[in-house]
Structures are given as C-alpha cells and as structure tokens.
Amino acid sequence: MSxxxxxxxxxxxxxxxxGQFFRFTQVGRTYVVxxxxxxxxxxxxxxxxxxxxxxxxxxxxxxxxxxxxxxxLKMIDRDPVIHSAIETYRGLRLIRQDPWECLISYLCSSAxxxxxxxxxxxxxxxxSGRKVRYGNYVGYEFPEPVCLTSSRQWDWVGAGFRKSxxxxxxxxxxxxxxxxxxxxxxxxxxxxxxELPGVGKKVADCVLLYGLDFLEAFPIDTWIxxxxxxxxxxxxxxxxxxxxxxxxxHFGRFAGYAQLYLYHYWRNQPIR
DNA sequence: ATCCAGGGGGATT
DNA sequence: AATCCCCATGGA
Numbered sequence: 001m002s003x004x005x006x007x008x009x010x011x012x013x014x015x016x017x018x019g020q021f022f023r024f025t026q027v028g029r030t031y032v033v034x035x036x037x038x039x040x041x042x043x044x045x046x047x048x049x050x051x052x053x054x055x056x057x058x059x060x061x062x063x064x065x066x067x068x069x070x071x072x073l074k075m076i077d078r079d080p081v082i083h084s085a086i087e088t089y090r091g092l093r094l095i096r097q098d099p100w101e102c103l104i105s106y107l108c109s110s111a112x113x114x115x116x117x118x119x120x121x122x123x124x125x126x127x128s129g130r131k132v133r134y135g136n137y138v139g140y141e142f143p144e145p146v147c148l149t150s151s152r153q154w155d156w157v158g159a160g161f162r163k164s165x166x167x168x169x170x171x172x173x174x175x176x177x178x179x180x181x182x183x184x185x186x187x188x189x190x191x192x193x194x195e196l197p198g199v200g201k202k203v204a205d206c207v208l209l210y211g212l213d214f215l216e217a218f219p220i221d222t223w224i225x226x227x228x229x230x231x232x233x234x235x236x237x238x239x240x241x242x243x244x245x246x247x248x249x250h251f252g253r254f255a256g257y258a259q260l261y262l263y264h265y266w267r268n269q270p271i272r
Numbered sequence: 273a274t275c276c277a278g279g280g281g282g283a284t285t
Numbered sequence: 286a287a288t289c290c291c292c293a294t295g296g297a
Binding site: 113115158 | 277
C-alpha cells in the first residue's frame with residue numbers, strides 16, 4: 001500500500017510543525033497533508049519516510065529532498081546561536097509550496113495565530129467546492145484565483161480585513177505571472193509582490209522563500225526581530241534596513257534556511 | 273520615522 | 286464572562 005524512501009537528513013515533525021505550512025492534520029504518527037488538489041499521508045521512522053497517495057517525484061520536490069541540506073547547514077552555521085538551532089533541529093527542511101497557495105496563505109496570516117490562519121484557509125478551500133478524500137479524511141481542493149473574485153458570501157470565511165486582499169489577489173494574479181517572478185532577481189521579485197495590497201516585506205519574503213525558491217529571502221516577523229536584536233545586536237533598537245543587511249551579509253545566499261531554524265528555535269525556547 | 277486602526281482568536285483574570 | 290494581548294499592513 002505505502003511506499004518508502006530513505007531520508008538521511010530529515011525531520012518530518014519539525015518540517016510540518018515549524019509554522020511554514022498550514023494544510024496538514026496530524027493523525028497519530030501520520031500527517032495527512034493537503035496541497036493544491038492533492039491529499040496524501042506521510043510518516044517517518046528513523047531514516048525512513050513512508051508515504052501513501054502521492055508520487056515519489058512530487059514528494060522529493062515538495063520536501064526538498066533533492067537538496068543537500070547538510071551542505072547548506074554548513075554554510076549558514078556562522079555563529080553559536082544558529083549553531084545551537086541547527087544542532088537542535090537538524091533535518092528541518094523548507095517545504096516547496098505552490099506559489100499561489102502560498103501567497104493566499106500568507107495574505108491570511110497577517111496578525112493572526114496559526115489556528116486561525118488554518119481555519120481561514122480551510123474555509124477558502126470549501127469555496128472551491130471540490131472534495132478530496134484520504135481514507136476517512138475529507139478535505140477540499142485549494143481554490144483557483146478566479147474562484148476568489150466571484151461575488152460570494154465572505155462573512156463565514158472569517159478573513160476580516162484580509163478579505164479585500166484576497167479578492168484583489170484573485171483579480172490581479174494568474175499562476176503564470178506569479179511563477180514568472182522566479183526569473184527576476186530577488187529584489188525585483190520582492191518589489192513586484194509588494195505592489196499587491198496586503199503584501200508587505202514580511203509576507204513577500206514568505207512567498208519568495210516558501211513558494212518561489214528564493215533561498216536568500218529572510219522573513220522578519222516580531223519573533224525573529226526580537227531574537228535577532230537579542231542575539232546579534234545586544235538588545236539595541238535597530239531599524240529594519242540594518243537588520244536586513246545584517247542577515248543577508250551574515251548568512252548569505254541560504255539565509256532563508258537560517259530564518260527557518262532560528263524561528264523554530266526561538267518559538268520553542270522563548271527569548272528571555 | 274512614528275503612531276495606531278483594525279479583526280478575531282487565545283490567554284488571562 | 287470580561288478584558289487584555291497579539292500583530293502585518295497601510296495610511297496619517
């Protein structure tokens with residue numbers, strides 16, 4: 001029934017639960033994962049990843065198992081703080097998300113906790129009206145852009161003031177245009193994304209890092225900001241510009257991985 | 273640069 | 286049950 005894969009530097013648990021990705025449900029030791037119109041199951045024992053309902057080819061890309069994480073971690077391991085985060089969570093990987101799904105997810109994320117983000121996204125998926133099943137578990141496909149523009153009842157979605165962002169994104173964006181941002185330099189792709197209402201630097205960087213393969217993107221939210229201040233700036237106030245310059249210079253072209261590790265690390269052992 | 277509305281769930285009391 | 290807290294964005 002299920003297939004298996006050897007995964008040397010990989011932690012399914014940390015990869016799922018670090019807050020980068022929202023569409024999964026934990027059922028015992030199994031994660032039922034949804035993305036786009038897919039629904040499949042993953043579980044891990046030691047260095048073996050078991051999967052069901054998905055092709056290996058997709059999974060390798062989705063979980064970035066085609067990437068030499070060990071080599072990347074060596075490159076970002078620049079100081080005792082990041083070193084400790086890497087030691088604690090080695091195997092945490094970026095998930096390569098669908099760009100459109102990623103944009104909508106992070107538009108929903110502004111000033112929200114993870115449970116509510118998940119609930120908004122699930123409600124949006126119900127708008128697509130297309131059911132998917134894995135065993136007893138029933139979900140819905142992620143809606144296409146045009147699906148969000150039509151006049152519908154938005155109240156029950158619970159998106160609040162993000163509603164207008166979502167409608168606008170549905171009107172402006174086609175998958176093609178979003179994917180083409182990959183061909184631009186990081187700065188330009190970021191400029192283009194922040195043209196959209198509701199997309200500031202933080203949300204743009206999330207879309208660039210999680211959806212568009214810009215591994216130098218380093219999303220700075222309040223957790224990261226507090227942590228960076230404490231760890232690298234002796235608790236001094238420091239402007240967003242200086243902070244961006246620092247992480248870019250300090251961590252280099254794989255800064256996004258550093259952000260992933262630091263975020264997970266600081267969220268799980270609060271900054272004093 | 274700085275301040276703050278705005279929205280709804282979670283934590284706290 | 287009531288109140289406080291949280292927070293990315295955007296506009297003043």
